Amino acid sequence: MDREVFRNKKVFVMPGQRLTFAQALGNTCDIPLSQLPTPYIKGGMVVVRVDEAYYLTGLEDCKTHLHNQVILSKGDKPLTQLDLTKKLQLVWKALRPLKAIPLGKGFYEFEFASLEYMRWALGMGSLQLSPSFMRLFAWIKDFVPATMKSTKTRDWVRIYHLPLEYWRPTTIFSITRGLGNPLFLDDHTTRKNRVFFARVLVDIDMLSPSS
Known part of the structure; x- marks a missing residue:
């Protein structure tokens, strides 16, 4: 008989069994709803409260991150995430591993292995990545690229x-x-x-x- 075994959030499916939609998504939420804040209505809008402790933990996770903007001249072909990572690995050979997270609108978030590496990269300032130009700046909380107008x-x-x-x-x-x-x-x-x-x-x- 077909069976499922759940172990460390991974789903093992016996031959002949089809994945459910939730299983196919992976990383499904196994947190009891009783542990999540209850939404409420205020001023005709749904309000959701984020637990302060989890938010502070999220800020701690981002302490080795930087934001940057890739600026292209008119007619330049946009860089893919892979192209950008390869170019930066040539410039920042000593900083590997480096994770580039695309945020949209030409913005990326970089995750470094340590605070020392992050500060070293920040100190280098802007970089010319022919044909593009990359402007690095300190990580900003509540960063939304769609509304970002940097001065x-x-x-x-x-x-x-x-x-x-x-x-x-x-x-x-x-x-x-x-x-x-x-x-x-x-x-x-x-x-x-x-x-x-x-x-x-x-x-x-x-x-x-x-x-």
Whole structure:
């Protein structure tokens, strides 16, 4: 007699048995409905609450991610996900494995193996991937490509003639906070190998009054 065995969410089907629609989809939800928040009506709309703990776990999962936008000139053929991955593996040989997740509208999300790799890639800034151009920027929560209208740029900022008593990360970040959101220091600044100037990567909003 035909039978099914469920093990670690995988479905094993005996010969001659056809998969059900739910089995064919795979990764079916095995969470009891009693553990899920109950939707309710508010202002004529259905409201669904997301558990805070799961949301925070999701944010933690994305801490090694970056967002980027692939910009094409008029007439250029769009890059496929495979083409983009191959091009980046040539530039970021040391950062493998790298996962590129297409988001639509020319945007991708990159998942790196570690925070160190993510920061190294972010520090490289924008890349020319002939015939396309790729702009990297820090990961943004609640990112929706369809409504994304970026006015930000990311630049390395130099601070000259900074006395050594100010050469602490928090102090340098506080100074560059007047320009935008400081991301991290370069290695020479961190190690104080070069004290002619401090160098900080800053995310700058071009529409901000301070920029």
